[in-house]
Amino acid sequence: MIFDILISGLINGSVLALLAIGFSLIFGVAHIVNIAHTAFYMLASYLIYVCTYRFGLNPVLCMAIAMITVPLIGLVAYKLFIEPIREHEAAVLIATIALAMGFQEVMLIIFSGDYHSVPYLVKGYFSIMGTKIFYQQLLTFGVVLITLGALWFMMMKTRLGLAIRSTAQDREVANLMGMDVSKVAMMTMAVSVFLASIAGAVVAPLMVVSPSMWMTPLILMMAVVVLGGMGSLKGSFVGAYILGFTEALVVFLIPMGAFLKGPVALLIMIFVLILRPEGLYGVSFEEER
Amino acid sequence: MSLIAYYLKKPYTVFKNEILILPSRVAVLAFVLFLLFFPVVTDNPYLLRILILASIYAILSASWDLLSGFTGQMNFGHALFFGVGAYTAALLNLHLGFPPAASIPLGAVAAVIAGLIVGIPCLRLRGTYLALTTLAFPIILLGVVIAVPDLTGGELGVSGLSRLTSSRTGDYYVVTTLMLVLVFIMWKITDSNTGIIFHAIREDEIAVRTAGINTIRYKLLAFCLSGFFAGIAGGLYAHFMRIAGPSTLEVNTSFLVVIYAVFGGVVTIYGPVGSVFILFTVLEFFNFWPEFRMLAFAGIILFTLLFMPEGLLPWLRDKVETKCPRCKVRNIATRNTCRVCMAEFK
Numbered sequence: 188m189i190f191d192i193l194i195s196g197l198i199n200g201s202v203l204a205l206l207a208i209g210f211s212l213i214f215g216v217a218h219i220v221n222i223a224h225t226a227f228y229m230l231a232s233y234l235i236y237v238c239t240y241r242f243g244l245n246p247v248l249c250m251a252i253a254m255i256t257v258p259l260i261g262l263v264a265y266k267l268f269i270e271p272i273r274e275h276e277a278a279v280l281i282a283t284i285a286l287a288m289g290f291q292e293v294m295l296i297i298f299s300g301d302y303h304s305v306p307y308l309v310k311g312y313f314s315i316m317g318t319k320i321f322y323q324q325l326l327t328f329g330v331v332l333i334t335l336g337a338l339w340f341m342m343m344k345t346r347l348g349l350a351i352r353s354t355a356q357d358r359e360v361a362n363l364m365g366m367d368v369s370k371v372a373m374m375t376m377a378v379s380v381f382l383a384s385i386a387g388a389v390v391a392p393l394m395v396v397s398p399s400m401w402m403t404p405l406i407l408m409m410a411v412v413v414l415g416g417m418g419s420l421k422g423s424f425v426g427a428y429i430l431g432f433t434e435a436l437v438v439f440l441i442p443m444g445a446f447l448k449g450p451v452a453l454l455i456m457i458f459v460l461i462l463r464p465e466g467l468y469g470v471s472f473e474e475e476r
Numbered sequence: 477m478s479l480i481a482y483y484l485k486k487p488y489t490v491f492k493n494e495i496l497i498l499p500s501r502v503a504v505l506a507f508v509l510f511l512l513f514f515p516v517v518t519d520n521p522y523l524l525r526i527l528i529l530a531s532i533y534a535i536l537s538a539s540w541d542l543l544s545g546f547t548g549q550m551n552f553g554h555a556l557f558f559g560v561g562a563y564t565a566a567l568l569n570l571h572l573g574f575p576p577a578a579s580i581p582l583g584a585v586a587a588v589i590a591g592l593i594v595g596i597p598c599l600r601l602r603g604t605y606l607a608l609t610t611l612a613f614p615i616i617l618l619g620v621v622i623a624v625p626d627l628t629g630g631e632l633g634v635s636g637l638s639r640l641t642s643s644r645t646g647d648y649y650v651v652t653t654l655m656l657v658l659v660f661i662m663w664k665i666t667d668s669n670t671g672i673i674f675h676a677i678r679e680d681e682i683a684v685r686t687a688g689i690n691t692i693r694y695k696l697l698a699f700c701l702s703g704f705f706a707g708i709a710g711g712l713y714a715h716f717m718r719i720a721g722p723s724t725l726e727v728n729t730s731f732l733v734v735i736y737a738v739f740g741g742v743v744t745i746y747g748p749v750g751s752v753f754i755l756f757t758v759l760e761f762f763n764f765w766p767e768f769r770m771l772a773f774a775g776i777i778l779f780t781l782l783f784m785p786e787g788l789l790p791w792l793r794d795k796v797e798t799k800c801p802r803c804k805v806r807n808i809a810t811r812n813t814c815r816v817c818m819a820e821f822k
Contacts, residue, residue, distance in 0.1 A: 214604070220604055220607070220608075222731075268778050268781075268782065271782055271785075272781055272782065272785040274785070275785040275786070277738045277742055278738060278781050278785040278786075280734070280738070281734055281735050281738045281739065281777065281781070282777070282778055282781050284731050284734070284735060285735065285773075285774040285775075285777040285778045285781075286774070286778065288770060288773070288774040289771060289774035289775065289778070291770075292768075292770045292771035292774065293771065295767070296767055296768070296771065402727065405727075406611065406612070406615055406727065409608045409611060410608070410612060412608070413605055413608045413609060417604060417605065443623045446619050446622045446623045447619050447620075447623055449615055449616075449619055450615060450616040450617075450618075450619030450620060451619075453612035453615055453616050454616060456609070456612060457597060457609060457612060460597070460600075460601060460605070460609055461597050461600070464600040464601050464605065465605075466605075
């Protein structure tokens with residue numbers, strides 16, 4: 188039981204962390220609430236499914252393809268539909284909702300609403316105290332940690348990371364310092380969708396692939412971002428594991444828990460917000476005038 | 477005698493000089509007349525059903541505009557009010573035998589209370605935080621509803637409610653007249669002093685507070701008013717469909733409301749109403765290819781926004797009308813001088 192909760196919490200938390208950090212990045216830099224973020228995660232899963240089953244390619248190769256193709260799709264969508272209306276926040280918001288719905292419908296038309304699955308990359312498991320731990324789960328966890336480490340390196344040690352951080356801090360001053368802000372926003376979009384596609388790739392073998400799979404993590408991902416503080420990567424990381432473990436605890440300990448896991452996680456978010464309106468690690472800026 | 481002739485003539489002059497002079501007012505008049513006389517032309521239940529559902533969603537989207545458009549409190553969980561209204565009306569009707577005339581207003585009252593419950597914790601939040609927090613409330617309620625199936629019917633919902641009226645045409649008249657009246661009330665609210673304060677809160681809350689206005693009270697008022705109208709929409713929906721199911725609380729419903737309102741143009745009240753009627757009827761054409769229906773919906777929205785990010789109806793209105801630079805009165809675009817102050821347009 189303890190190991191069930193531990194494993195399930197770690198996996199949930201890791202995937203949420205990947206998604207939430209991507210979502211938080213693009214929000215911080217470009218102030219885009221990208222509802223379509225998890226739709227890219229769904230696209231990556233489908234791409235992997237298609238490559239492995241319909242084209243019979245090696246799963247690892249498929250994942251590489253997905254990680255390159257999906258960010259490209261993201262960039263095209265950003266250029267076509269989001270960039271021209273950047274000034275109108277409400278319009279951007281529903282453009283991303285419409286984009287997500289569009290992706291879902293395209294997948295529904297091509298693959299129908301059936302559930303699909305992708306094979307494990309590594310087979311086998313070992314057991315501790317009667318709990319089966321699949322190597323795939325460990326692999327997922329490892330990939331997420333490596334990705335997050337690489338992301339931290341990129342954000343803190345490279346020029347691109349510096350550009351992203353400074354644009355997030357103050358767009359106008361970054362512009363004055365000679366940064367091409369819209370280019371930075373493009374790069375951030377690419378990085379953010381790349382993170383979503385990694386999440387899709389590592390999750391695809393563990394979950395069922397279906398056109399509506401973007402809806403479930405969407406709400407929790409937003410809850411994580413709000414809980415941790417908008418635009419704070421550390422906050423998203425901590426928030427993701429808090430909500431991931433909450434979900435696991437509720438599912439295993441409370442009857443009817445599967446229905447209540449979302450609501451309990453969201454209640455925690457609301458309580459934190461009542462105590463700290465800017466989230467756990469968020470910085471409350473003076474209101475912009 | 478001449479006095480009687482004057483009073484007889486006055487409405488006609490007002491009608492001619494105030495309504496026929498502006499295309500947007502003519503359009504509103506035509507829309508109202510169309511709605512009221514539609515069942516005389518045909519009583520096809522399918523067409524009536526489309527217009528009834530459109531009216532219900534029009535109330536819902538306009539109430540979202542009242543809260544999120546005018547007051548600027550981005551609400552992503554508008555389905556909460558809709559669902560609370562629907563479920564309360566349904567449970568009161570089914571278990572206590574209240575007729576629709578009583579259960580719908582009580583559902584609206586329940587939605588007002590829901591508005592208070594959501595509004596109080598949200599007072600300290602603004603912008604995107606507020607949007608994402610409000611998104612959580614209907615999902616929490618949805619989880620509770622599914623977890624206690626004895627009372628709420630779980631995933632199947634509460635079904636077998638009494639009808640609004642005995643016939644489809646009766647339903648149509650109840651819903652459409654109620655829609656027209658409620659939208660008119662909402663429009664009047666946004667035009668009143670309260671509406672101006674709502675507008676000011678959206679523009680600059682601190683400045684409003686500096687002016688000695690209790691913004692907390694007005695923000696809660698906005699939540700309650702919006703909840704009230706959305707609750708009525710929920711009750712009408714429950715009694716018309718004769719079922720209150722979990723679909724009323726789903727994220728999709730919340731998103732749909734936002735899409736309708738932003739597509740039609742926020743901060744207008746007439747925008748969301750118009751866009752619901754346009755999108756509903758346009759989507760019915762796509763029933764020939766059901767699988768492409770939602771894709772078409774998403775496509776229409778994406779491409780419309782590219783060209784008119786302010787929303788469809790304000791864009792159209794700006795095309796056919798111009799605002800006089802001197803006295804701010806609207807004129808038809810073909811005029812060369814202002815109809816009130818005779819200022820010349822360049």
